[in-house]
Amino acid sequence: MRIAVLGLGTAGLTFISEARRIKINAEIVAFEKRGRSVFHPCSIPEALDGRIPPEFLLEPLPVNMKIVKGEVKEVDPFSKTVIFESDGSIGKEKFDFIFVGTGGDTVLPFRDPRLCKATKYEDVVRIKEKLVDAGKIAVVGAGVLGLEIASSLSKYKTVHVYELAKNILPGFLDEMLSQELKEKIELENKNVIFSLGVKVDNPQDIDADLVIFCVGFVANDPLPFHIKVDEFMRVYNPDTLEIFDNIFAAGDCIEYEYKVPRVAPVAAEQARVSARNIKSMIEIGKPVEKYDNSFFPPCILKAFGYEIGRVGKLKNPDRKDTEKFVLDIRILPFADEKLKVAIEVDKDGFVQDVQGISRLRSEVRHLLDIFYIAIKRSIKIDQIRRFELSYQPEICKFPDPITSIAEIVSRRIGLM
Ligand SMILES: Cc1cc2nc3c(=O)[nH]c(=O)nc-3n(C[C@H](O)[C@H](O)[C@H](O)COP(=O)(O)OP(=O)(O)OC[C@H]3O[C@@H](n4cnc5c(N)ncnc54)[C@H](O)[C@@H]3O)c2cc1C
Missing domain, CATH: 3.30.390.30 (FAD/NAD-linked reductase, C-terminal dimerisation domain)
Structure with a gap:
């Protein structure tokens, strides 16, 4: 038995440790763009405001296993084949099971040298470089990510936050709480300005030297369709509703119909459920554990001194x-x-x-x-x-x- 693990983020790493813990009898091969290093996205706000050096976001991967340093380009769910690029050449490998944990990323909607995102190590390095000369900073989006990033950068300069909705943390906080929080933040922080109900159509309209996009998160899906999962975390094709018994997914790479925060504990638990179901598929030919997706998972952020x-x-x-x-x-x-x-x-x-x-x-x-x-x-x-x-x-x-x-x-x- 051979299992491919695509992506070594929260989901991929948890999958591997659970697979080892429950002793899945299979060879595991991991594919990761970054190679043998672990990246901690949740600490990006701390790296931006200078509480930790950016290098602390990366650490060597302790897992002793086969890791292909390369980017997965495509997955054929029918033949269970992974097509990847590594060291400039294209490789192809067949597996019995594939676990997809490729996460997602913010997609920048315009080409403009002032634009940045804030999800990867390289983004942090770029923002820190640009901060040196940036007079004015803008953040697009006052969701969980936008608010944390705005808070970190407000330690250096005035940050102008643009948000399409009429409230900060839309879809997350009750309107009354959101309004009260915004007023308190503005009162206590001279370094932040909120422009609510504003759609950013063109970055040229924004008067800033550095514009950080914290909206437009898109799942990384190497499959020929958007990744949806059933209750056993098996991938299905949303167009044909065909379920793939041998392809599982967890974490930020999954598309949801409803707006739920994408958080690490959810990616980890979905990965554990996937590992347990792959084991039962191998042993008894059917999945046994369901993931309860009826929750708005516990989600916490810290911004402008508030939890x-x-x-x-x-x-x-x-x-x-x-x-x-x-x-x-x-x-x-x-x-x-x-x-x-x-x-x-x-x-x-x-x-x-x-x-x-x-x-x-x-x-x-x-x-x-x-x-x-x-x-x-x-x-x-x-x-x-x-x-x-x-x-x-x-x-x-x-x-x-x-x-x-x-x-x-x-x-x-x-x-x-
Ligand atoms: C700034 C920021 C702050 C956050 N703060 C929190 C927080 O405080 N608490 C919390 O719970 N969550 C937080 N999150 C969210 C949390 O980090 C994610 O929900 C979680 O990491 C998702 O795990 P994942 O494994 O699905 O994806 P990721 O951890 O993103 O892992 C995906 C992996 O797949 C690799 N990959 C992608 N595509 C390919 C490919 N084609 N081929 C090979 N490898 C590939 C990537 O390099 C990456 O290593 C934060 C996120 C950000 C960006």
Whole structure:
């Protein structure tokens, strides 16, 4: 048995470690453009604002296995053949299974020397070089990526952020929270200007020396069609709906119908499910594990001193009888600091969506992780109210903000 792993990012590396852990009896051959190095995209904001040197984004790959340094050009899903370019020549190899973890990238829509993206190591080096002479900086897109990049670059110069929607973090934050956050950011940071409701059609219209595009993310799909997956993470052709039993995919290379954040923990879990299903395909001829894709996965960002996050169930159009509460939870003993929360629950007390903003370190992370488990395990809000969460005055607060939120919401929906 031979398995090809295309791309050694979060998905590819997790696939290999899971395959080894569960002892898949096969030879694994990995194909990676960068060769034997690991790249950490999540630390790009830290590299841009100077907290770490850009070189820290790359590290040698510890995996002891066959890696082809080269770019996969094409995959024939019928013959399970990988066509790749390595050292200037084209190669072709056949496999029994193919795991696709090629991620995605921002595609720059115009040719203009002032334009950059911010997703790869080379982008960071280029931005840092251009920063030296750049007087004015623009960021296009006030989504998760755009906001983090704008925040990093605002340490050096004034950053003008252009966003098509009427709010920052559109499709991520509730409008009210988004509006309040924008006002606070503007009030506290003289180095950022937001222009909302503006479509950037031509970069010539932007008065800046450096324009960083943080919109237009496109999946890298070496297959002859856009990559869609079924619940077992098997790839199917969205035009013919044909499922390929021997081709699996995970992470950012997958196209979704709905807007969900593309985050590392999702890529990793989808890769684990893929590895387990390839093992069961080899052993019993069918996949056994399903990936639960009904979630808006926990997603957290840090920008302009705020930690901002969301977790929940994906919006189901049939979702009814839900109520939303926007709360300002005081975090004792930090009298001035609050945790702003928007929480949506159904009439039976099942949490549907949670969003949070705070300046306090790890408060939003704690909120997302506890509510992720509660949503995943169908724990009702009045049960969360009685969680005995840890307490030590230097580390955490009492009462814990989670139990306070659960208490307020339980009371308001009449569960206590
Ligand atoms: C600036 C930034 C900040 C982020 N911050 C966070 C964060 O804080 N938290 C979080 O959870 N997520 C964050 N993410 C998202 C997270 O990095 C991705 O969701 C995750 O890395 C996706 O993993 P992946 O394996 O699908 O793709 P990637 O990690 O992108 O890996 C894809 C790999 O495939 C290789 N490849 C692509 N095409 C080919 C080809 N044709 N042939 C050979 N090799 C190929 C690439 O070189 C790459 O190594 C951030 C992303 C960016 C850009």
